[in-house]
Amino acid sequence: MLFILKKQKEDFIMNRQYRIILIFTLSALILFSCKSNKEVAQTRRPIERKEKTPARVVPSETKPTSTVKKQSIDIPLTPKDNKVLYNVVEKWLGTPHVTGGCSTSGIDCSCFVINVYKEVYKIDLYRSSADMLQNITLVERDELKEGDIVFFKVGSKQVNHVGIYLKEEYFAHTSTSKGVMISKLTEPYWNKYFFTGGRHSKVQTKY
Secondary structure, X not given: OHHHHHHHHHHHXXXXXXXXXXXXXXXXXXXXXXXXXXXXXHHOOOOOOXXXXXXXXXXXXXXXXXXXXXOXXXXXXXXXXXXXXXXXXXXXXXXXXXXXXXXXXXXXXXXXXXXXXXXXXXXXXXXXXXXXXXXXXXXXXXXXXXXXXXEEOOOOOOOOEEEEEOOOOEEEEEEOOOEEEEEEOOOHHHHHHEEEEEEOOOOOOOO
């Protein structure tokens, strides 16, 4: 009996000690947890929300557009000159060159001559410069008159360029690089490739 009581007393003491240890351990854990949470709370800083600044639009510099200055006719005219011819030619000046083209958006040399002849003289010419040459009267260079057609062989044995003679060695034509323009037969390039002039039988001159 005494042994049982002694055993129960020891168990009670053990249970008490165990509870004390358990309570101490839990208290320590709680304190450590609180401290950790506090430290974490201190280290965490509120995220600063910056307001988005609208993107600043910087106006780009306006670059000048490269354009070809339209040529004008700076040839002194007399009462004998055909004003209609010069007005029609000036209307076409600056039109870009387009092989096979036949409009104000792009035109080649023969079609330029065709359009001018149609509008000024009401004459229908052949489409190619070679065919034009076969259907006009040939004229020597020193006998050229206003409205005559001038033919060139540019790097070829065949006629491949054509224009309209104005006066004083000036002629209107379509350049592959500058479009419809006015040049002079005395310029080294055109002087080199000039072939002949021609006159249509229905073109009336005042000379």
